[in-house]
Amino acid sequence: GAVVSQHPSWVICKSGTSVKIECRSLDFQATTMFWYRQFPKQSLMLMATSNEGSKATYEQGVEKDKFLINHASLTLSTLTVTSAHPEDSSFYICSGTGGSIEQYFGPGTRLTVT
Amino acid sequence: AQSVTQPDIHITVSEGASLELRCNYSYGATPYLFWYVQSPGQGLQLLLKYFSGDTLVQGIKGFEAEFKRSQSSFNLRKPSVHWSDAAEYFCAVGAREYGNKLVFGAGTILRVKS
Numbered sequence: 001g002a003v004v005s006q007h008p009s010w011v012i013c014k015s016g017t018s019v020k021i022e023c024r025s026l027d028f029q030a031t032t033m034f035w036y037r038q039f040p041k042q043s044l045m046l047m048a049t050s051n052e053g054s055k056a057t058y059e060q061g062v063e064k065d066k067f068l069i070n071h072a073s074l075t076l077s078t079l080t081v082t083s084a085h086p087e088d089s090s091f092y093i094c095s096g097t098g099g100s101i102e103q104y105f106g107p108g109t110r111l112t113v114t
Numbered sequence: 115a116q117s118v119t120q121p122d123i124h125i126t127v128s129e130g131a132s133l134e135l136r137c138n139y140s141y142g143a144t145p146y147l148f149w150y151v152q153s154p155g156q157g158l159q160l161l162l163k164y165f166s167g168d169t170l171v172q173g174i175k176g177f178e179a180e181f182k183r184s185q186s187s188f189n190l191r192k193p194s195v196h197w198s199d200a201a202e203y204f205c206a207v208g209a210r211e212y213g214n215k216l217v218f219g220a221g222t223i224l225r226v227k228s
Binding site for chain 2: 032
């Protein structure tokens with residue numbers, strides 16, 4: 001099946017700094033990538049949808065200036081959490097699709113902001 | 115609005131017993147249905163999916179699910195649970211009419227007792 005990787009798998013950063021998370025589709029071209037956030041013991045909440053070469057579409061309530069998403073190529077999307085604060089600590093999961101409805105999920109990135 | 119309900123937050127079954135995890139959805143379009151499994155700190159693994167055709171779908175690890183349009187349900191079943199099945203299970207629904215976005219249920223945590 002299609003494989004999606006995320007890097008890093010775990011990151012700790014200090015409050016006020018920015019952190020970038022990479023999402024790569026390894027064996028398919030991801031025309032669309034999705035970014036999800038998952039708080040402990042909760043479900044996945046869609047943050048934004050990005051299409052290659054276009055601006056991301058953010059879900060209601062997600063701050064686009066805080067969560068910067070770039071989808072510059074068909075195999076790479078990045079999520080940058082700017083000026084991170086402890087409440088941004090969460091598990092971030094990306095997924096990609098090559099045009100079908102089936103999404104292929106990455107292994108997730110755990111962000112801890114101290 | 116689209117929604118997915120997994121009414122059971124926790125389920126405990128004995129090893130070797132049968133399992134059924136419930137999923138109901140409310141969707142304004144022809145739904146595509148998925149079941150995913152997530153181990154702690156890990157990403158999502160697709161168990162099975164329903165797009166069309168036979169309403170009884172076979173998946174990996176011995177799981178199956180049945181799509182019942184009249185009941186708006188897509189329950190996951192396994193005839194004999196193994197200790198390694200202990201994890202969290204998510205039902206998800208999507209539709210092309212909604213940009214292929216997935217809406218996830220709250221998840222059901224499965225505990226297996228020996």
